[in-house]
Amino acid sequence: MNPLWPVAKHYIAGESVDEAIEVAKKLKQKGFLTTIDVLGEHVRTRYQSEAVVKEYEDLLKVITRQKLHANISVKLTHLGLPIGTGYCIANLTKLIDNAAKHKSFVYLDMENGEYVQKTIDIYKRVHKHHKQLGIAIQAYLYRSAKDVEELMKIGAHIRLVKGAYKESGARAFPKKKDVDENFKQLMERLLLKGIYPAFATHDEKLIDYAQWFASHNNIQKKKFEFQMLYGIREDLQSQLVNKGYNIRIYVPFGKQWMPYIIRRLRERKENFYFMVKNVAKTEMRNIRVHK
Numbered sequence: 001m002n003p004l005w006p007v008a009k010h011y012i013a014g015e016s017v018d019e020a021i022e023v024a025k026k027l028k029q030k031g032f033l034t035t036i037d038v039l040g041e042h043v044r045t046r047y048q049s050e051a052v053v054k055e056y057e058d059l060l061k062v063i064t065r066q067k068l069h070a071n072i073s074v075k076l077t078h079l080g081l082p083i084g085t086g087y088c089i090a091n092l093t094k095l096i097d098n099a100a101k102h103k104s105f106v107y108l109d110m111e112n113g114e115y116v117q118k119t120i121d122i123y124k125r126v127h128k129h130h131k132q133l134g135i136a137i138q139a140y141l142y143r144s145a146k147d148v149e150e151l152m153k154i155g156a157h158i159r160l161v162k163g164a165y166k167e168s169g170a171r172a173f174p175k176k177k178d179v180d181e182n183f184k185q186l187m188e189r190l191l192l193k194g195i196y197p198a199f200a201t202h203d204e205k206l207i208d209y210a211q212w213f214a215s216h217n218n219i220q221k222k223k224f225e226f227q228m229l230y231g232i233r234e235d236l237q238s239q240l241v242n243k244g245y246n247i248r249i250y251v252p253f254g255k256q257w258m259p260y261i262i263r264r265l266r267e268r269k270e271n272f273y274f275m276v277k278n279v280a281k282t283e284m285r286n287i288r289v290h291k
């Protein structure tokens with residue numbers, strides 16, 4: 001067993017579609033919406049990305065059959081961006097058409113800085129003819145205020161996140177307080193002018209502020225949604241759903257979980273100690289077995 005698995009399983013639904021569907025069903029019973037992500041990124045071959053498209057297509061079928069309140073989240077480097085832009089767009093549009101057929105929706109995750117412009121360009125190109133498409137925008141980037149304004153002009157569905165990758169000070173606010181402030185400002189713009197925006201954060205201060213700002217400006221609860229990651233702040237997820245907000249849980253699954261877990265571990269130092277403890281425990285067990 002991978003020594004990180006005990007940590008990983010806290011943050012992902014499992015390694016198979018069935019496990020993801022089980023989680024999405026349970027979340028639906030509790031009143032949550034979901035967005036399901038097939039873990040993986042940076043494919044190198046057409047064979048790999050076609051398998052990814054197929055996995056998403058199978059997932060969409062099950063989502064419809066089980067009447068789950070779910071859509072899908074994808075990464076462009078998983079759909080073949082490293083192989084070619086045209087090829088990636090073909091895979092993406094195939095998936096959106098499929099999602100539309102199933103009355104579902106596709107969110108583009110935003111990857112590291114190298115892919116931001118490409119992701120936005122592809123989004124704009126594809127969104128002209130395929131409206132069931134949303135995009136994540138990272139508040140830690142200096143450029144995001146301008147991107148949000150431009151994307152709102154074309155009626156984009158934006159998921160606002162803080163940003164999960166290691167970026168240089170040339171691209172991103174180095175200080176957390178500036179990232180939080182930028183998130184707050186972009187959230188205000190999206191609440192006032194965006195089309196059904198999503199605020200993807202577990203930051204209670206920002207979530208409280210969104211609720212206050214929306215009610216102060218007579219923006220109804222159902223005009224936006226909060227999104228959170230599977231396994232993080234379940235208490236807060238439940239509180240918000242009980243208050244009548246739309247809450248969508250990001251449910252990742254699949255065998256390629258390592259980069260996702262590393263990002264989650266990097267986000268909090270407590271997670272790092274948790275990981276070290278678990279790895280040490282597994283290693284001790286292995287030593288005992290091999291003795």
Ligand code: FDA
Nearest residue numbers: 109110136161162163164200201202227228229250264267
């Ligand atoms: P912040 O880091 O300030 O954390 C606020 C609180 O949340 C913490 O105090 C803690 O209680 C809890 N928390 C946060 N991270 C935790 C963790 N790993 N383990 C346990 N508790 C934790 N990023 C990106 O670059 N591109 C993308 O496409 C997406 N997509 C995306 C979708 C959805 C639905 C969500 C919720 C997030 C993303 N992200 C993302 C990740 C995002 O950029 C960010 O890294 C995380 O959400 C953590 O930041 P918070 O906004 O929660 O704030």
